[in-house]
Amino acid sequence: MSGASPTDGFAEADPRRDRIAGAYGLRYEEVPAPRTEHHRTEPLLVHQVTPHALPIALENDQPDPSRSAASAAMPSKLGASRLEGQLTPGYHVVADNGALDIGALIGTSDILGGVASGLAVMPAWVVTTNLVVRIDRTSIAGPLHATATVLHTAERTAVARVQFTAGDEATRATSVAEALVTSAVRRAEGLDLGFGRPLRHDLWAPPPVEPVPDWFALSQIGPTTTRLDLLPHLRNPWGILHGGAMSVLVDRAARHAATSGRPHRTVGGAPGLPSSRSVMVQFLAPVGVGPVEARCQVLGAGATGTVIRIEVHDIGADDLVVALATVVVAPS
Amino acid sequence: MPQADPSGPPAGSSAPPANPLARALSITTEVHDATAAGFMPGPQSHTGATVGTPLALGALTALADAAGRSLAQAVAPSRSVATSDLTVRQWSALTAHVRLDMRTVRHGRSVLVLEGTVRTSPSADLGAGAPVAWVSVTLALADPAGTGQPAGTGPAGVSAPPVPSRQSADRVEHPTAPASVDDRQNWSPGQFGLAQDLEGWRLDADGPVRTGHGTASAGALAALAELATQLPPPPPWGAGGTDTSASPQPATELHLALLQPARTGPVRPVVLRAPADTGRAGASVALTGPEPASPLHAWVLIVRQAGPS
Numbered sequence: 053m054s055g056a057s058p059t060d061g062f063a064e065a066d067p068r069r070d071r072i073a074g075a076y077g078l079r080y081e082e083v084p085a086p087r088t089e090h091h092r093t094e095p096l097l098v099h100q101v102t103p104h105a106l107p108i109a110l111e112n113d114q115p116d117p118s119r120s121a122a123s124a125a126m127p128s129k130l131g132a133s134r135l136e137g138q139l140t141p142g143y144h145v146v147a148d149n150g151a152l153d154i155g156a157l158i159g160t161s162d163i164l165g166g167v168a169s170g171l172a173v174m175p176a177w178v179v180t181t182n183l184v185v186r187i188d189r190t191s192i193a194g195p196l197h198a199t200a201t202v203l204h205t206a207e208r209t210a211v212a213r214v215q216f217t218a219g220d221e222a223t224r225a226t227s228v229a230e231a232l233v234t235s236a237v238r239r240a241e242g243l244d245l246g247f248g249r250p251l252r253h254d255l256w257a258p259p260p261v262e263p264v265p266d267w268f269a270l271s272q273i274g275p276t277t278t279r280l281d282l283l284p285h286l287r288n289p290w291g292i293l294h295g296g297a298m299s300v301l302v303d304r305a306a307r308h309a310a311t312s313g314r315p316h317r318t319v320g321g322a323p324g325l326p327s328s329r330s331v332m333v334q335f336l337a338p339v340g341v342g343p344v345e346a347r348c349q350v351l352g353a354g355a356t357g358t359v360i361r362i363e364v365h366d367i368g369a370d371d372l373v374v375a376l377a378t379v380v381v382a383p384s
Numbered sequence: 385m386p387q388a389d390p391s392g393p394p395a396g397s398s399a400p401p402a403n404p405l406a407r408a409l410s411i412t413t414e415v416h417d418a419t420a421a422g423f424m425p426g427p428q429s430h431t432g433a434t435v436g437t438p439l440a441l442g443a444l445t446a447l448a449d450a451a452g453r454s455l456a457q458a459v460a461p462s463r464s465v466a467t468s469d470l471t472v473r474q475w476s477a478l479t480a481h482v483r484l485d486m487r488t489v490r491h492g493r494s495v496l497v498l499e500g501t502v503r504t505s506p507s508a509d510l511g512a513g514a515p516v517a518w519v520s521v522t523l524a525l526a527d528p529a530g531t532g533q534p535a536g537t538g539p540a541g542v543s544a545p546p547v548p549s550r551q552s553a554d555r556v557e558h559p560t561a562p563a564s565v566d567d568r569q570n571w572s573p574g575q576f577g578l579a580q581d582l583e584g585w586r587l588d589a590d591g592p593v594r595t596g597h598g599t600a601s602a603g604a605l606a607a608l609a610e611l612a613t614q615l616p617p618p619p620p621w622g623a624g625g626t627d628t629s630a631s632p633q634p635a636t637e638l639h640l641a642l643l644q645p646a647r648t649g650p651v652r653p654v655v656l657r658a659p660a661d662t663g664r665a666g667a668s669v670a671l672t673g674p675e676p677a678s679p680l681h682a683w684v685l686i687v688r689q690a691g692p693s
Contacts (some may be wrong), residue, residue, distance in 0.1 A: 181495070181522075182469045182641075184469075184471065184639045184641075184685060186658075186666050186668075186685045186687060188658040188659070188661055188664075189659075190661075203641075203643055203680055203683055204643035204680060208494065209468065209524070211641050211643055211683070226659065227658035227659065227666065230658070230666070230668055230685060232639065232641050232683060232685060234468065234469055234641060236494075236495075329664060329687075330473075330637055330687060332520065332639065334490075334522065336489070336490050336497065351473075351475070351501075351515060352515055352516070352518075353475055354474070354475030354636060355636070355663060355689050356475075356636045356637075356663055356664045356687060356689055359475050361518065373489075376497070376499065378471070378473055378518060378520070380473065380637065380687075
């Protein structure tokens, strides 16, 4: 879940948000933007550069046609907002084989897509409803180039495309992942969001020192069930489980289920779990109580991987189903 | 039991969806409360000819879209429904008839989330075999535009599809494909309204692939995207059918995000390929109109098995 919207005056940064951002090696700052008639935005984000940062900058609403074949083909159709920058993974989101943890990458997709969409629909805000990520390359250590482009906004929905590429600045030739983030557009009237708008984050919090499973409070209940304790730092400013953390849970649970908990030898040679290759999460309800359990079912297996269906339940909320997901895990 | 919208199949009944593409593919759906069963003949085709190539993922998408919208119209009869996101994951090649059993997993004020399992099935009214694919459909629910306009009908100037007649729940009808459609295969590009010209594949969205809203159906858009990502490029599809000797590696995953409706054609694909990695080849397809200022209609993520290097 992500969002951005200006009202009058600044508000103090919410430290919880800082912590969840740090979990992904992400830093960002939101500053006021002039409102325009068509929800378009001017350059308005300047991001800190720290060793663990994802310094992303919002470009003007006219994309650079030279960036990609897609933008060259339809330069007039990408009119909302665009985030672009380098992703340098912190050590806390590095997997056993030295590569960027795919779950963290999926979570970052949610953040970037949500921020881009939120900026495009100001003064409204957004909640992610559907996240789809196709992983094209695993065993990538970074740094990565990240781009989030809003494809479409409407009265009630926004759709953003998030790309991660590797390679030098000139080429950025290797696609690492691509995501589509569909969000519901919400109006803030009558809602207590817990903080004022616009936000201004004065970010500097040390990144967490725990590895991914510890930071995200993950525990394995059985071969097909993974639990996440809803610790305070995993909640977003609305007080509910962050969509990125949900993505990490789903990713981890599916990878365990695909191997029935058996260790798997990764490309790098170290024992671990096979990588997720494709993730789709439908966010059905906010998670406010916890703990949260991802219960997996193996649907089938083919040449490109094992298809896992996951139901995510909020145990403390009468076992409510809060998300559905499917994950394709690389063949063992 | 709510009364179904006249543009969709009545709840508890079996009828061909009011969808020309579904009719062309001989898709039928049977709706019961919050579940639906869709059936589509396999590559053996209407006339029994064996073709030998697997069912395209675009055809499965069309099945999911048709069954999903039929179910949505039954469970939300007073609302206008439109597909917004659609995901299909397939792990076994399909060379037989298929049955999709779909259920409602969330029915909110403005959204309906459905999911279902695709199995092989000898016929629409017999049992189903092993699961071969999984689908998820998200539909947006809205109040019908205008005054007194029922859900599923198009705006002024767009004709509503024919109203299916009420039938008994235990009877499934296989409508005859239109005469203009090559009936030797139930997934030929022509049946999706797709055609090839010097610029590549196109979808004539004002052709016979519209939904009840008068817009190109998700199934047709998915078929266009899938066709555009085939390597090697398929040979021209003529009256003689297709040359199956150069069949592309099958698509196994497809996700379609509908952005803006396509009411007129042609819709063209812009393909972005991701390099193949460990047996998979990814591609993204932007579906857009012919002019620089044309809207972006949909974005599609596709995964295929990687071909021999």
